[in-house]
Amino acid sequence: MYIKKADFIGGTNKLEDLPKTSHPEVAFAGRSNVGKSSLINSIVNRKNLAHISSNPGKTRQINLYTVEDKWVLVDMPGYGYAAVSKADRQQWSDMMKTYFLKRENFKMVCVLVDSRHDPMDSDLGMIEWLENNDLKYLVVLTKCDKISATAIAERKKQLEDFLQLCKNWVEVLPYSSVTGMGKNELVAIIKKNID
Numbered sequence: 132m133y134i135k136k137a138d139f140i141g142g143t144n145k146l147e148d149l150p151k152t153s154h155p156e157v158a159f160a161g162r163s164n165v166g167k168s169s170l171i172n173s174i175v176n177r178k179n180l181a182h183i184s185s186n187p188g189k190t191r192q193i194n195l196y197t198v199e200d201k202w203v204l205v206d207m208p209g210y211g212y213a214a215v216s217k218a219d220r221q222q223w224s225d226m227m228k229t230y231f232l233k234r235e236n237f238k239m240v241c242v243l244v245d246s247r248h249d250p251m252d253s254d255l256g257m258i259e260w261l262e263n264n265d266l267k268y269l270v271v272l273t274k275c276d277k278i279s280a281t282a283i284a285e286r287k288k289q290l291e292d293f294l295q296l297c298k299n300w301v302e303v304l305p306y307s308s309v310t311g312m313g314k315n316e317l318v319a320i321i322k323k324n325i326d
């Protein structure tokens with residue numbers, strides 16, 4: 132499936148103001164700067180539908196995009212960014228978790244982890260929280276164009292080992308928004324799990 136149509140439908144930092152549609156939703160979560168906006172742009176084949184920033188922590192709201200008037204992609208605020216206050220981080224984290232637990236059309240979350248580094252406590256904490264709340268998730272290893280095939284395989288194995296006792300994960304998927312690695316697989320996984 133090649134995605135041709137995608138539209139921004141709204142964004143907010145207040146959950147009660149989040150636009151509602153009748154479409155299934157897939158959310159993208161991860162640390163600031165991990166590559167969420169780039170990944171969203173890459174799967175919808177657009178350069179700047181989702182705002183890309185080299186300034187970490189800038190995306191403070193939940194942004195929604197429709198795809199082919201069928202699905203909704205949900206760009207979550209980045210977590211774990213140290214330069215904002217603890218209270219702000221807590222507020223974003225609470226908002227995200229409330230979304231996952233209460234949002235009617237939410238189907239699955241893609242947790243983005245930077246392939247170049249060991250997963251951080253905030254990454255593992257997110258995964259653990261999703262697992263404990265019985266929510267379906269996919270781990271996406273971002274920026275794989277920056278490391279070797281061997282390093283990609285090692286990182287994938289590391290995450291799979293971590294997930295060994297977990298049951299709600301779909302896959303650990305190597306990805307690059309630059310080369311398109313993993314893109315067709317990701318679209319197929321989304322299609323299979325939320326349609």
Ligand SMILES: Nc1nc2c(ncn2[C@@H]2O[C@H](COP(=O)(O)OP(=O)(O)O)[C@@H](O)[C@H]2O)c(=O)[nH]1
Binds near residue numbers: 166170273276
């Ligand atoms: N080389 C490479 N750089 C990437 C990739 N994805 C994102 N980036 C870069 O990483 C930075 C943060 O990306 P962004 O999508 O804004 O991250 P977000 O904060 O998670 O939304 C930007 O400078 C991007 O150009 C990727 O797959 N490969």
Ligand SMILES: [Mg+2]
Binds near residue numbers: 167168169184190
């Ligand atoms: Mg972003």
